[in-house]
Every structure is written in structure tokens, then in C-alpha cells.
Amino acid sequence: xxxxxxxxxxxxxxxxFSFSNYNKESNTPILFFKxxxxxxxxxxxxxxxxxxxxxxxxSLQFELEKPLIQYLKELAPDLxxxxxxxxxxxxxxxxxxxxxxxxxxxxxxxxxPSSKTTQxxxxxxxxxxxxxxxxxxxxxxxxxxxxxGRDALYKGNHLLTIEVKPYVNSxxxxxxxxxxxxxxxxxxxxxxxxxxxxxIQKISPxxxxxxxxxxxxxxxxxxxxxxxxxxxxxxxxxxxVVKDNKLLIEExxxxxxxxxxxDPRSVGKTIASTITGxxxxxxxxxxxxxxxxxxxxxxxxxxxxxxxxxxxxKSLLTMSSGFVGDDDYSNPGNEEFMYPTTNWVKxxxxxxMSTAKEIGEKYSYFTAGVVVLGDVLNKTVPNGLVKYxxxxxxxxxxxxxxxxxxxxxxxxNTAGGIRLRAIDFAKYxxxxxNEGYWNNQQIISKKWVEKSLSKQIKQxxxxxxxxxxxxxxxxxxxxxKNYEVSFCSGxxxxxxxxxxxxxxxxxxxxxxxxLPYMHSDVDKIITDYILPxxxxxx
Numbered sequence: 001x002x003x004x005x006x007x008x009x010x011x012x013x014x015x016x017f018s019f020s021n022y023n024k025e026s027n028t029p030i031l032f033f034k035x036x037x038x039x040x041x042x043x044x045x046x047x048x049x050x051x052x053x054x055x056x057x058x059s060l061q062f063e064l065e066k067p068l069i070q071y072l073k074e075l076a077p078d079l080x081x082x083x084x085x086x087x088x089x090x091x092x093x094x095x096x097x098x099x100x101x102x103x104x105x106x107x108x109x110x111x112x113p114s115s116k117t118t119q120x121x122x123x124x125x126x127x128x129x130x131x132x133x134x135x136x137x138x139x140x141x142x143x144x145x146x147x148x149g150r151d152a153l154y155k156g157n158h159l160l161t162i163e164v165k166p167y168v169n170s171x172x173x174x175x176x177x178x179x180x181x182x183x184x185x186x187x188x189x190x191x192x193x194x195x196x197x198x199x200i201q202k203i204s205p206x207x208x209x210x211x212x213x214x215x216x217x218x219x220x221x222x223x224x225x226x227x228x229x230x231x232x233x234x235x236x237x238x239x240x241v242v243k244d245n246k247l248l249i250e251e252x253x254x255x256x257x258x259x260x261x262x263d264p265r266s267v268g269k270t271i272a273s274t275i276t277g278x279x280x281x282x283x284x285x286x287x288x289x290x291x292x293x294x295x296x297x298x299x300x301x302x303x304x305x306x307x308x309x310x311x312x313x314k315s316l317l318t319m320s321s322g323f324v325g326d327d328d329y330s331n332p333g334n335e336e337f338m339y340p341t342t343n344w345v346k347x348x349x350x351x352x353m354s355t356a357k358e359i360g361e362k363y364s365y366f367t368a369g370v371v372v373l374g375d376v377l378n379k380t381v382p383n384g385l386v387k388y389x390x391x392x393x394x395x396x397x398x399x400x401x402x403x404x405x406x407x408x409x410x411x412x413n414t415a416g417g418i419r420l421r422a423i424d425f426a427k428y429x430x431x432x433x434n435e436g437y438w439n440n441q442q443i444i445s446k447k448w449v450e451k452s453l454s455k456q457i458k459q460x461x462x463x464x465x466x467x468x469x470x471x472x473x474x475x476x477x478x479x480x481k482n483y484e485v486s487f488c489s490g491x492x493x494x495x496x497x498x499x500x501x502x503x504x505x506x507x508x509x510x511x512x513x514x515l516p517y518m519h520s521d522v523d524k525i526i527t528d529y530i531l532p533x534x535x536x537x538x
Contacts, residue, residue: 030062030162030182037125050160052153053189058127059136060162062180068116071166075174085113088168091175094143095161096152096186102143105167110135145517150232155190159183193229198222203250204258206423208398208439212246220533221249224525228253233521235493235512237262238422241530242430242505243537249530250423254511261403261419262509265490269370271393272414273317273470274428275377275385277448278392284380288314288451288469295376296349303352307359313376315360316369317469318456322359323351325366335367335415344368344407344415345375363457363467367415370470371407374414386412396443397431399424416490422509429496429505432486453486453498476523478531493518497526502538506530 031046037059050058064071072084079087089106115122124136131137143149152158164180167173200218203211228236237256241249252258279285292298293309301308307322315321325333325348338347348368357364374385381388386404389412394402402424405417412418420428427438432453436444448469455466455473466473468486476483484500493510508525512518 028062028064028180030060030164030180032058032060032182032184034058037123047184049185049187051187051189053191056127056129057125058140059123059125060182061121061123062164062182063121064179065120067118067120068166071176071179072116072168075166075176076168076170079168079170081117083170084168085116087170088166089116091165091167092139093163093165094149095163096149096158098159098161099152101149101152102147104139104142105169105173106135106139110139141517146520153186153188155188158186158188160186191230191232193226193231195229197229197253198225200225200249201251203247206247206258208427209423210246212243212248214243214248214537216248216537217533217535220529221251224529224533225251225253227529233525234515235518236508236510236525238507238509239525239530240422240426240507241534242426242433243534244503245430245434247423247426248534252422256422256509258421258423259401260421261401262422262425262494263419263511264416264425264488264494264509265492265513266367266416267425267488267490267494267496268416268418269367269414269490270470270488270496271389271418272370272373272377273452274393274444275381275389276313276317276373276469277444277452279377279381279388281445281448282392284382285313285376288312288317292349292372292376295379298349301346302350305353307353308349310359311353312359313373314469316366316373318360318467319363319365319369319470320357320360320457321366321369322353322357322362323348323364323366323369324354325351325368326364327367333366333368338368338371338415342408344371345409348372361457363459370414375407375409375411377414378411384411385414393443396441397424397427397438399427422507425496425509426505426507429488429498429507432498433503433505453500476527476531478527479535483531489519491518493522495522504534504538 032050033044033046034050034055034057035042035044036057068090069081069084072088076084086108089108089110091103091105093103094101125132125134126136126140128137161183163178165178166176200221227233236253239249239251276285276288280287290313291309292311298304298308311321323333325331327335333351338344341347348371378385399420401421403419405413407413431438431443432449435446436442436449452469452471454468456468457466459465459467464475471486472489473486476485483502486498486500488496492513493508495508497506506526508522510518
């Protein structure tokens, strides 16, 4: 690895220092190095230049005039040290070519108490060839992959500036002056890619589909294909776009093909909503206002209360059941606590009811509740959930190649345990676009489709984020136009989009499971590539 030799000046405890890293606004410079910070035997060499997508390691280092706690006291002198450590920390800002891209207020868990109360010199790894259990590594990941860094640092030469300030967020957010700042010349090398993956893939004849002859902006899809080939959009397996019931675009990546059965995780939850609607239409369930007590003797479960008697199927469909149930990791009703148990329904029904949540009013994403819904269906429809779903949904759609996963009680897993081909997920989405109609048959009632796709309950994520009957709702804005969409969503970046006012269904299958940036990547695929590609067709 070639290092750039800098002027050596003994300052602030460093042996090598670049004047370009110093800014008179700040009390101390940030210095950068690309040694492996774990290798203590290797001499640390500070750098002015770094090649992104080539150099393996990047860390920064700065030495403050006083510990962080002293800066926090200046912002909030009335707070105790304990309160300051709970409500304050460093704020990092990332600028590219003098434009602010991302600011992060580190949470209280970033850094030990001693690092904030006594430590002056801070060494923070940012880039490392493998995952680090370190807040600096995660901060860089959030900057790059979730908050615009990858797009700001495009191929070519750029200036990366990092600023460090103290902050305290008590009754209001208070941010201090810059206490450390540094610049780094970033040369961004284009990632290698297979050029054979860029051209549009030809669509072969498919059972149940006509192939569209309409012309879209192929250069946009080829640009998207290149980004996927380069890994800018990671773990994308399939993209299917349907216009007016006809296949318009069908692309596969990363070893997937049309015949690949894909695990879409929570996209499979929405199947439970579909089967509920069909079961209601056929009279096996009265309506979605039916209560759990009609299907279970709730008094035999732990934490029984009269409130639990009032939980409805509708509240399970809208993630508003009022259970102490949420897939947040700190919640006892998290799905990760359910999976190791021998009875998932018992796990859910044993949970207490929340005193802070009214049934049907407050949204909390509760996977275990959808498992209960699947069990209700299995108990009430003829021949059980899996057979009924095949008879009433999959067979009428001509879907024969699929695979269920099962709960410990051998019930089809409605938490998200069904695998289909991407092209068949598109059939499922088109069924809803067609208001429940497919191949001369009304598979789902029009009324149930309307309820399912409507804005039943507000979600806490964004101003335009709502939930229907196990469907999400949002609005994309592209070129000053709004595009309302209902969609199924699953871990890893899996989506089935049903656009409201334009004649399109879009399926994206992906396998970036557990990666927090996959959903935002898919949003960018839609807004920057797919909608612009098809924009002239509506």
C-alpha cells in the first residue's frame, strides 16, 4: 500500500500532521490514516489522500483540549454529569465538496463513559474490510448507504470534510461549536462490473402473461442494471414491471432467474389478509370485526384481561391489536423471541395487553399477531389454510410452483414463510390492481381490495406513511409529481408495489436480509430509475 509522506511536525501528540487538515474554526485537527487500526505494530502514517473502493482501511483521529463532558457542561450547565452522558455526545457531520450530506448525533451508547469524561485522544475506525462491532463503522455505513454518501462520492475526485461538535438534547437540541475538523481528498474508483449484465434482458413467453410492446426509456433500466452489477444496489435478485396486465420489464441478478423461488419475508404476511377476505366473502368468518375470543378461550392464556377479549381480526390486520407486541428489539413481543418457542400462537396470546395502546388506534408492527391470524384461518376454512389458499388463490392465478414454511403446529407460516417466483408475486400484485379480478374470475371481492389498500391507520415513520390490511401505503414524489402506492414489504428489500393512479405493478425481490439500508435503496430504485423509465407511458 502506497502512503503519502507528509510534513512531520510534533503537535498534539501526533508525529505526522498536514496543514490542510487544520481549520482555524476548530480547536483541533482531524487526522486520517489507512493503516489497520488493530495492528499496533505497524507505524501509523497520516494521509491527505484516500482511494475509495480500493484502500481497505480508513480511520480518523483527533485530540481534544478537554474531555467531551466539559464541552457538554458548557451547553447545559444545569445538568449533572450523568444527565449529560445520557442526553449528549459527539455530533459528526459529513460534507462532500463543501456540501453537507449527513449529520449524526451519536446515541448515548456510542463510546464508554470514561471516553467521554477523561479521554482526550480519540481513534475511530470508519472503513474496514469486515463488519466491526464499533459505532464508527456503523456511522460510516449510515452515511454511505442510507444517507447519500454513495451518491455524493461518485467516480472522480472529491473533498470529504468531517466536523465534530458536542451536542445535548434535553428539552431542546443544543449544538456547540466545531471542536475538531479535517479534510481528506477522496479519489473514487469505479467498481468493476460484468458488462454483460447491463443490457436489457429479453422477456420469454410466460404462462398467464402477455408481453408488452410499449417502449420505455431503456437507458434508465440499463443504468440501473449497471448499478446493480457494480453493487451500488446490493442483493437485488429480480425486478418485474407490469403495465396494463402485460409484462414490460423482467430482469434477474445475482444468480436468480425466472424459475427461482424467492423468500420475501414479510411480503408473505399479506397473503393472510387475502385469505381472510376470501374466507369472509364465503361465510367462514363473519367479518373482520370478529373477536379473538370467538376462536380461543383467552382465559386459559397468561395475562388474561377483559381488554384482550376485545381484540379483533381487523386490529391484527392493521397492526393495532393493543398487545404488548412489537418487533422492536426491546419489546417482549418481538418475533425473535417467538421463533425459539414451541407454540407461536401461545407465545402471542400469552402476551399482556398494553395500557398505553387502544385497540384499533395505535400502530405497532407485530409479527406474532399475523401468526395468530393465520391460525384463525387454519381453524375456520375447509381443509386448513394451505389447501384453502391453493384452491382459492394460487390455482386460480395459475401459480403452481411455490413453497410454504410451517409453524411448529404445522400451520402455514403467515409471519412471512411462503416462497414464490418474482413473476408470480407480480400476478398477486396485479390481482389487486385488477380489483380482485383475474382471468374472468373475481378471486377477491372488490370491497375487500378497497379496504386492504386504503389508509386504515397512520404509521409513525413519515407524514405520508399509512397501513391498510397488511398493506403499506406511501407517496413517491418524482419530477414534481406524486405517485400514491400500496405495497407489500419484507425484510431484505422485498416489495410488491401497486400504484394507484398509473397502470403499473412493480415487484422487487432482494436478499439483503437484516441490512437497514435495503428499503431506502429500493425507494431510490423506484424514484431514480423505474418511474423515470416508464414516465412517458402514462
